[in-house]
Amino acid sequence: MESLLELLSTAAAGALDVWVGIIAGMVLGLSPALSGVVSVAGAVVGVTLMIVAGGRLQHLIYRSRRLSRRRERVERVWKRYGIPGLALQAPLLTGPLLATVLALGLGAPPRPLLYWMIISVVFWGAALTGAAALGLSIFYD
Numbered sequence: 001m002e003s004l005l006e007l008l009s010t011a012a013a014g015a016l017d018v019w020v021g022i023i024a025g026m027v028l029g030l031s032p033a034l035s036g037v038v039s040v041a042g043a044v045v046g047v048t049l050m051i052v053a054g055g056r057l058q059h060l061i062y063r064s065r066r067l068s069r070r071r072e073r074v075e076r077v078w079k080r081y082g083i084p085g086l087a088l089q090a091p092l093l094t095g096p097l098l099a100t101v102l103a104l105g106l107g108a109p110p111r112p113l114l115y116w117m118i119i120s121v122v123f124w125g126a127a128l129t130g131a132a133a134l135g136l137s138i139f140y141d
Contacts, residue, residue: 006025016095023035032132036129043096054101077089
């Protein structure tokens with residue numbers, strides 16, 4: 001039961017931001033590889049749910065005054081690089097969930113957005129998991 005709670009906590013943190021999920025899983029005692037896989041899975045599920053529910057949420061989030069600075073960053077990236085650039089920079093700029101909703105608000109078509117967000121989440125999940133594992137190996141070897 002405790003390990004299920006650790007996995008669900010890691011997946012939930014990964015849905016918010018991949019690197020947070022990886023670190024949270026490692027703090028909870030999961031291996032870096034398992035932490036990375038669970039975090040990426042949580043992020044993919046979160047992005048998919050955001051695209052499904054995005055039509056309803058995008059107006060609320062896009063008009064939020066608290067998110068205006070992040071929205072400006074997303075708009076700059078969107079204008080310059082399109083969907084692929086936005087998706088690949090999303091984990092670094094705003095997190096995949098917020099970037100997905102903001103991209104939908106900017107008029108991104110849902111299917112290509114989902115495709116590129118999954119590629120981005122998997123790429124950054126692998127890169128950050130590798131970095132975390134390397135960092136641990138430096139301290140524990």
